[in-house]
Structure formats: structure tokens, C-alpha cells
Amino acid sequence: MNMDSSKEPLKTPSQDAQGRWYDLLSPTQVLTGQEQTTTTTTISNKKKKQSRNRKLQRYSRKLRKQGLDEATILMYKRANQLEQQQKQQDQTEDVEMEEIIPLNDTVTLPGPYNPQQKITKRKRDESAKQNDTSIITSLSQLSMKENCKKKKKRSSSSSKIQEQEQEYQQQDKENGKEVEENMIQFNNNKQTTSLHYYLNATNKKFKQMLKAALVGSKDILQWCKLKDNLHYLREHTRLLDRVHYLKLEEDLWEHFTIYGETYHCWTSSLSKTIIKDNKLESDFKVSKKSMEKYRERIKQQKQEAEEQVEKHALLLKNYQHQDSSVDEQHLWAAILALVRKGQHKLSQNYEHRKKYFKNSAKDYSFVKACYDCQPTQDEVMSMQVIWQATINECKSQQNVDILKQHLFIKRIPKSLDYLDQSFSNVEHTLTRPVYNDNVRTTISTRHKKIIAQNKCDLMTLYISMAETAVRGYYQYAENEKKKLVNRMKQDPLRQEFIDQFIQAIEQR
Structure with missing residues (x-):
């Protein structure tokens, strides 16, 4: 047997599926030895992902698990964000000082020679981005369109909706002067009827x-x-x-x-x-x-x-x-x-x-x-943190007053009714013939007194918790105010507005 005849001819990149490549080239390309390459690249312009603060997201998730409301979570997030920004500023200042005063006579080279500035980027598969159709594909495959999407017919319902929206916009333009007056009347009638x-x-x-x-x-x-x-x-x-x-x-x-x-x-x-x-x-x-x-x-x-x-x-x-x-x-x-x-x-x-x-x-x-006072972004965030802390302080003080009033009237909230469920088990055990009537009355009265005392103790505990919350929010606002003043003192352009800005914050 001839070994050469059993071997199949190797296909070069210039050949098609049948092994013919001269039919795919023009006469000038055959003479010059050039090959025709048809590349169709479809690069999808993807939107850049926004950089997210992972630490801040984990911190807010932790606060939500604790059962805090959205306003308090926003207050803590803004304060934490200010602390992170302050840390970043301190780090940048340290880096600048190192560049000005080199330690141990070491020189930090810029660009790729500095190992601290090297960033390992993840390599992506370029085949997913580019779909190259070279001469390997046959004529039948080249004739087919790639990534073609059929145009959807507009339904009659969508056209009707757009026509209705246009009519509403025209009516709003015509009756724009009367919208505010009707809004006033609606708000009034809603409360007075x-x-x-x-x-x-x-x-x-x-x-x-x-x-x-x-x-x-x-x-x-x-x-x-x-x-x-x-x-x-x-x-x-x-x-x-x-x-x-x-x-x-x-x-x-x-x-x-x-x-x-x-x-x-x-x-x-x-x-x-x-x-x-x-x-x-x-x-x-x-x-x-x-x-x-x-x-x-x-x-x-x-x-x-x-x-x-x-x-x-x-x-x-x-x-x-x-x-x-x-x-x-x-x-x-x-x-x-x-x-x-x-x-x-x-x-x-x-x-x-x-x-x-x-x-x-x-x-x-x-x-x-x-x-x-033309505050900066950090000052606006501190201002909002102080206001939110004072709002939470007022709410906690209101809760303290309500609980004290309920305790004075001896009006226990319904959330503590679960303590009365234990009395049913005691009554069931007291129905046994082992206990006489005197023992039953004494045990039941003692049990009721213990439940009532436990309710009062829980009420006093809730009052103390609310009072500590009042003091905590007040101290939180004062600390944020001190940080704001110190930050404004460091900036020579903002030193003139310190008293005016703090006074305006305290007035609200």
C-alpha cells in the first residue's frame, strides 16, 4: 500500500470545505499570492459597571438585619462613608509625604517599574467578543447574515397607548394653569368631607x-x-x-x-x-x-x-x-x-x-x-446626619413619654399579653384533686401578681432602653457636629462660615 495515497491532503486556511481555494480568490490575488480575508467583527458596546462600595453594602445589610428603619440606616451609612473618605485622604497624604521625603534612600519609579502600581487584570476570552469569519467558511456560509434580528411589528394596543399619551399631554398643556388649583381643592376636600x-x-x-x-x-x-x-x-x-x-x-x-x-x-x-x-x-x-x-x-x-x-x-x-x-x-x-x-x-x-x-x-x-453657606458635599452629608440623629432623638423621647404615661395609668400594651398564656397551664394543673380550694386561690393570686410585676419590670426596661437611645442619638449628633467643625477649621476657605453654618443647622 502506498502510504501517501491513504493520507488526506491537509487543508490550509485559504481552502474551503472541498479543498478548493482558487475559486474563492480574484485573478489579481492569485498572481500576487494574496489571500482575501473577510472579517466581520461584532463588538457589543457594553455599559461600564459602576464601582460599588462593598464594605458600605455589607454594613447596610448588617444594619437591616438588626431591624433598623431606612432613615437610621441612611444616617449610619453617611457617617461611615465620611469616615472612609477621611481615611482615604489620610492615606493619600501619607503617600505624598513618602514621595516628597524618600525613606531609606529608596526611589519609587513610576509606571510599570513600581510594583505597588501593578494591577492584575482578568483576561477575557476574545473569541466571545469577535466572531471572525475568514476564508475557512464556505460560500454558502458567507452568504448568510449574522446576528440578524427580526423587526417586531407594533401591536395595535401599543399604538393606541401612545395616541392616548399624546392626547393626555395636549390636555395637560391646555389645562396647565388649572392643575395646581385642582390639586389644592383635592387636598382640602379629602380632609373635610x-x-x-x-x-x-x-x-x-x-x-x-x-x-x-x-x-x-x-x-x-x-x-x-x-x-x-x-x-x-x-x-x-x-x-x-x-x-x-x-x-x-x-x-x-x-x-x-x-x-x-x-x-x-x-x-x-x-x-x-x-x-x-x-x-x-x-x-x-x-x-x-x-x-x-x-x-x-x-x-x-x-x-x-x-x-x-x-x-x-x-x-x-x-x-x-x-x-x-x-x-x-x-x-x-x-x-x-x-x-x-x-x-x-x-x-x-x-x-x-x-x-x-x-x-x-x-x-x-x-x-x-x-x-x-455653600457647603461642600461632605458638609452636606454631615448636616443630614445631624438632622437625622435629632429626629431619632425626638422619636425616642416621644416613645419614653408614651411608655411612662402607660405605666402611670397601668395600661399595659398588648404586646405583653403572651405572659398571660402561662396562667392557663397553671389553672389546668390546679384542677387536680390534690389541691384544695385555699391552695388554689393562693397559688393563682401569686401567679397573677408575678405576671403583673413582670409586665411592670418589662415596661421599666423598655423605658430605660428608650432613654439610653435618646442619650445615644444626642451624643451621636454632638460628635458629628465636632467632626464637622474640625473639618471646616482645616479648610481656610470654610473658616468664615463655621458659626453661620452651625447656627443654621441648630435652628432647624
């Missing part, structure tokens, strides 16, 4: 409230026995209730504009990121012009409501008869007393909202005063 309960009461309940509102209203109750008279009385009460409601509304938004002007909430506006980071209430995002328009609308509605009350009062003559008549002044006084008593909770709610708007405007001005 549930407080007009007395208008929807039954006739019997309505008469009882009328009797309790004014002394000596027997003649009015006698006059209300007729259904028409009672219907007239309820309608007049509803109209008068709307007048007083609009007066409360007018007074509220008048104080709102006064607070916004005195604390400069509209003249010096803060950005959305600052409002979000410092947990400010966005009450004054409504523009001053829209607020003035809304107040004018309330005035018009109040005038219309007062005119309706006057017109409705003139209709009382139609309900006055010889058999059933009532004194007009006495009737109006009774209705007014009923409305004021019915709107007592509503007026308290409006007084609370006035205080809320005032505190919100003050808070806005305090944060603006802090940012007027």
Missing part, C-alpha cells in the same frame, strides 16, 4: 342635636314636627354650614400666603433634589399666582353662599302659620349654634393645618439658610 357628619344625620338625631345646641328650643322642636318645616330647617343649616366652611377655607389660605411671603418660600426656591434629600414638605410648590386665583374663587363662592342664605331666609314667611309659628331670631340663633358645634372638629383641623404650614415654611427657610 368626613367632618360634616351632622348634616347626614337622621331626623330624630338632628332634633336631638338641635335641642342640645341651644337652651330653650322647645318651640322650635314643636315647629319642626311638620315635615316641610323640618326640611326647610335642614336646608338652611346646610347653606349656613357651607358659608362657615368657606370662611375657614379663606382664613387658612390667607395664612398660607402670609407664611410663604414672610419666610421667602416663593422668592428663593430650592431644587427638587435638595427637597428630597432633606425630607422637606413640598407644600409651597404651588405658585403664588395660582394661590391668589384660588383665593379669589373662594371669595366669590362665599359671596354666592351668603346670598343663597339671605334668599332662603326670606322663604320663612311661607312656613309661618297661625297654628305653627316660630320666632325668627331664636331660630337663626339655634341654627348658628348647631353649625358651630357641628364644625368644632373641622375648625380644630384647620387650626392644626395653620400650624403645620407655619412649621413647613420655617423648615424651608432653615434649610435655605444652610445651603446659602
